[in-house]
Amino acid sequence: MTHTRPAPRPLVASLPVYSKAGGTVPPRWRASSNESFLPPSPAVLAAIEEAASHCQRYPSLQGDPLVAALSAQLGVAPEQLVTGAGSLAVLQQLLTAFTGPGTEVVFAWRSYEAYPILVRLAGALDVAVPLAPGHRHDLDAMAGAITESTAAVILCSPNNPTGTVLADAELDAILDRIPPHIVVVLDQAYLEFTDDTGASSARIVALLANHPNLVILRTFSKAYGLAGLRAGYLVTHPDVAAHVRAVSPPFGLNAVAEAAAVAALADDAALAANVATVVEGRTALATALADRGLTLPDSGANFLWLPVGDGSASLEMACLAEGVSVRCFAGEGVRVTVGSRDAEAAVLRAVDAWLAAGNDR
Numbered sequence: 040m041t042h043t044r045p046a047p048r049p050l051v052a053s054l055p056v057y058s059k060a061g062g063t064v065p066p067r068w069r070a071s072s073n074e075s076f077l078p079p080s081p082a083v084l085a086a087i088e089e090a091a092s093h094c095q096r097y098p099s100l101q102g103d104p105l106v107a108a109l110s111a112q113l114g115v116a117p118e119q120l121v122t123g124a125g126s127l128a129v130l131q132q133l134l135t136a137f138t139g140p141g142t143e144v145v146f147a148w149r150s151y152e153a154y155p156i157l158v159r160l161a162g163a164l165d166v167a168v169p170l171a172p173g174h175r176h177d178l179d180a181m182a183g184a185i186t187e188s189t190a191a192v193i194l195c196s197p198n199n200p201t202g203t204v205l206a207d208a209e210l211d212a213i214l215d216r217i218p219p220h221i222v223v224v225l226d227q228a229y230l231e232f233t234d235d236t237g238a239s240s241a242r243i244v245a246l247l248a249n250h251p252n253l254v255i256l257r258t259f260s261k262a263y264g265l266a267g268l269r270a271g272y273l274v275t276h277p278d279v280a281a282h283v284r285a286v287s288p289p290f291g292l293n294a295v296a297e298a299a300a301v302a303a304l305a306d307d308a309a310l311a312a313n314v315a316t317v318v319e320g321r322t323a324l325a326t327a328l329a330d331r332g333l334t335l336p337d338s339g340a341n342f343l344w345l346p347v348g349d350g351s352a353s354l355e356m357a358c359l360a361e362g363v364s365v366r367c368f369a370g371e372g373v374r375v376t377v378g379s380r381d382a383e384a385a386v387l388r389a390v391d392a393w394l395a396a397g398n399d400r
Contacts, residue, residue: 050159050160050162053159054156054159054160055152055155055156055159057152057153057156058152058366058367058368059071066359066362066363066364067362067363067385068362068363068364068378068379068381068382068385069363069364069376069378070342070358070363070364070365070375070376070377070378070382070386071364071365071366071374071376072266072366072376073199073229073261073340073341073342073374073376074260074261074264074266074376075261075262075263075264075266075313075317075341076376076377076378076379076382077264077313077316077317078264079263079264079265079299079303079309080302080303080306080309082302082305082306082309083264083265083299083302083303083306083309085302086298086299086301086302087268087295087298087299087302089298090294090295090297090298090299091295093294094294094295096294097290097294098290098292098293098294098297099290099292099294099297100289100290101121101122101284101287101289101291101292102122102123102272102291102292102297104297104298104301105122105270105272105292105297105300105301105304106120106122106272108300108301108304108305109122109272109274109304112240112304113240113243113244113274114240114241114243114244115240115243115244115247115274116277118277118280118281119247119274119275119276119277119280120272120273120274120280121272121273121275121280121283121284121287122270122271122272122291122292122297123270123271123272123287123291123292124269124270124271124291124292124293124296125258125260125269125270125271126226126228126256126257126258126260126271126272126273127153127157127271128269128271128291129256129271129272129273129283129287130153130157130224130226130256130273131157131160131161132283132286132287133191133222133224133254133256133273133283134157134158134160134161134163134191135161135286136282136283136285136286137190137191137222137279137282138158138161138162138163138190138191138222139161139162139163139190140162140163141188142163142164142188142189142190142191143163143164143165143166143186143188143189143190144158144161144163144164144165144166144189144190144191144192144193145166145168145181145184145185145189145191145192145193146158146165146166146167146168146181146192146193146194146195147167147168147169147170147176147177147181147193147194147195147198148167148168148169148170149170149200149201149368149371150170150193150195150198150199150200151195151199151226151228154193155167163190163191164188166184166189168180168181168184170198170201173203173336174198174201174202174203174336174344174346175198175201175203175336176194176195176196176198176203176205176209178209178212178213178216181213182213182216182217185217185218185221189221190221190222191221191222191223191224192217192221192222192223192224193224193226194210194213194223194224194225194226195226195228196210196225196226196227196230196339197229197230197232197233197338197339197340199228199229199340199342199374200342200344200366200368200372200374201336201338201344201346202229202336202337202338202339202340202342202343202344203336203337203338203339204233204337204339207242210225210246214246214249214250214253217252219250219251219252220252221252222252222254222279223250223252223253223254224254224256225253225254225255225256226256227255227256227257228256228257228258228260228261229261229262229339229340229341230257231261231262231263231310231314232261232262232314232317232318232321232339232340232341233339233340243255243274247274247275247276251276251278251279252276252279253275253276254273254274254275254279255273255274255275256271256272256273257271257272257273257274258270258271258272259271259296259299259300259303261340261341262310262313262314262317262341263300263303263304263310264303264313265296265299265300265303268293268295268296268299268300269293269296270292270296270297270299270300317341317377320377320378320379320380320383321338321341321342321343321377323383324343324375324377324383324386324387325338325343327383327387328343328345328387328390331387331390331391331394331400332394332400333345333347333390333400334346334400341376341377342374342375342376342377343374343375343377344372344373344374345372345373345374345375346371346372347372347373347398347399347400348370348371348372348399349370350393350398350399351367351368351369351370351371351372351373352367352369353393353396353398354367354373354389354390354393354398355367355373357389357390357392357393357396358373358375358385358386358389360389360392361385361386361388361389361392362385363382363385363386363389365386
């Protein structure tokens, strides 16, 4: 057969499409991508300006200054860290290194919508395990889905888009059930918004010592407010990290993102203040929605999950009418990023209009 134009690999046609917020005009408030509505601190902005003034130069080969800063903060060896252009890029490199044709990757569903895209792109089979009641990971079912072909298991905590958090005891139990030759990814993109002890350096060191197959994935896009720069990292056993670095592109973390991440990591006060502001707004919005009769799972992230089922599309339209973009998962629910008071007031006006139109909670 003769092709008249270049043909992609067959798997490309099967890749899910990463969704985007609805609407035909730019919204006044963006509550669809879990970005921070708070700007970076002055120290971070100064670091960005300084780094940008030297952008004719390549960055460090493997994010070396950020690796050093993370090593000191987390209490792990530099050899245990891999940085990249956001945690999504680092996850793709991990899956490239450890999965492929003939292997399977198990994850909860619904969870982060990029998982099936990256798994299929690596040539592996995605095994999506439905969430348990309460919009939580069904850990028993996930353990039961493991086969001889399983190469990786992904746990998302807090889970995107439901916001539910794995307790320490739950995490310990599932890690003990997963065979040591299977990579376990713990995606903690939203960890800073929880009071989870998993954030502590001692907890990380203990987990990695007991489970060399564990990979902890984190980002600077959410709590640190650097989504537009793309910086993320993983921490794991040195042998696992070495394999990920082997498939990572050189200079994969740009110099401005690297400098901003190092500065953000050092600015504990700014991080604490931003997280406190978001958590306060999350609590207020969740309370207001509950007062209107909506049932929401407890969220440990910077967003709320409204499981309104078939009413999801109409609720998204109501939000857009108030100038707010949200993330609609048709037939399941709507995810709303916590924003400013004005943004949250607009969300509540939209919900009121949606309820007044006779929609079911």
